[in-house]
Amino acid sequence: MTKPKISSDWMCGCAGCHMSLLDMDERILKIVELADLRATPITDLKEPDASGVDVGVLEGGINNTANEEVAHKMRERSKILVALGDCAVFGGVPALRNFCGVEAALRRAYVEAESNEEGSQIPNDPELATMTQTRAVHEVVSVDYNVPGCPPDPDVIFYVLSELAQGRKPELKDELLHWH
């Protein structure tokens, strides 16, 4: 039997959910034994296989046009999509930006900050993504499993991935369901 393929990416998060994945420590060897880790931020492939992966994992919400592309591509190419962590599940701390709005946040950072050079402007090169409202993953694409926590505990991540890698449905309840 070929090993199930897992791919992951991060969007508007802090990388902490991926760090929590690494915090499963030696058990990462077990995951590598059970599954084939394809494109992730810690491996060198650039995007999920065009032929598809079994499990796609997204960290972070969606707050710009580049993230939208990442989310759509991961959804299209994954049989099962997991939203990992509070940012992915409901927007998390970065969604606080929705209260002040994109424009005010950009102005503060690039025009008004005390340390800025006189006359600084908001970056606007066409190479750059355009900022949007911050949204949870499920507001942009359909999600199969929402795994909350900031970050989710390594034990929870291990449980979810190893269950999915073995073709079972993870069930998050009791000890495994944390919001913090």
Next chain:
Amino acid sequence: MTTQKITIEPVTRIEGHAKVTIHMKDDNTVDHAYMHVNEFRGFEKFCEGRLYFEMPQITPRICGICPVSHHLAAAKASDALTGQTPPRPANLLRELMHMGQVIQSHGMHFFELAGPDLLLGFDASPEIRSVVGLIGANPELTVKAVQLRKFGQEIIKTLGGRKLHPIFAVPGGVNKALTMPERDSILQGVDTAVETLQLGIQIMKDWAEKNMEDINKFAVFPTGYFGLTTPENGLELYDGDIRLISREGKPLEKFPVANYLDHIAEHVEPWSYLKFPYYKKLGYPGGVYRVGPLGRLNLAEKIDTPLANEELKAFKQLNNGKMVENTLYYHYARLIEALFAAERARVLCEDKDITSTDILNTRKNYTGHGVGVLEAPRGTLIHDYTADENGKLLKVNLIVSTGHNNWAMTNAVDSVAKTYVKGPDIHEGMLNRVEAAIRAYDPCLSCSTHAVGQMPIQVDFIAPDGTMIKTLKRD
């Protein structure tokens, strides 16, 4: 004239999202390369109106790789804002947590993020050029690396209850004392951590010997160097004054952190969400400087722990006592610092005050303004808060470690592209070297734009009239 453009997106094995564009000339050589940082989150704005004491919980969400840096910088800024100087044991405990973070962050970067380039080769297949390939090639070393990171993370968890986004430092001190059994269990792990780091240093030295040519032509350029130091100009990661030296190593400034605005400013370019700090007196880009491991070791005249100090002496000889300008030596400097952090963790645990319960000063002398600075794994981190009389934040300014290195990373990308990328046949190994230039700085792009988040790589070839000829993506 630019004939084509290569885009590398996403840059992998770095924290956050970046993209590189390489503009080619008619003769298939590189005209110019840019690093674009493609995310912006806006912490500075949306923290306005929050209460200052929430900041040690909110700002770690800027970065999951060094959340402790933000946690502690926020607490230090809050100490200043309320005039609550933490008692000595609290400072020792905060510094211990910081050492845990330096060990885990530097260790992970060397073995798990940059390591695959060094241990498996810049030209190894992207299919295996990662920690997964490393598990296959050298499982024993991988397990040691995993355990090193675990040791650092366990220190953080012991003190702050969790490995990520700990709940520990509060204005005026910390919220939990260290028990003797906890202290002993940290002490027990120090020797193994030191051994793994010495092994890493040996791997780095062997690699350097075999790859001297790469080291000497891979993004070597002069800049100033900037960071905290001890009063005697020794290596310092938690507290002290900021020191700035010139590209020749001449002292330029030494100033208390609260005065940072007198000395540095940030330049904004339209093509990146990441700003470019520089030394005001010399202007931009004349006043650019580097921070982080290479910057700090160029700044430091000594290290106050014996093993790391011996390594520092060898480091200083790399360029016969002159400044070490080679981007690839960041990796070497990073390991020396991690060794210092492990030794320093032992010194802190052996201090008689480390298990004291005098950990919080509640007496306030409220000023409403505070600057908190420390040396995060990637460089100097500055949090600057102004609050009203009720503690509600009016202004937040953050200058984050990776930001200080923005000019250097951009320049390294340009320089490496010019050295290694030649057409018409562009192969993947060339592009990986361009990414490796960024990786050497171990950027935290989420941090740096508080910000910025992602580092992808894709290469677009663009014709002189601006039309896209082709796109190279690695998948």
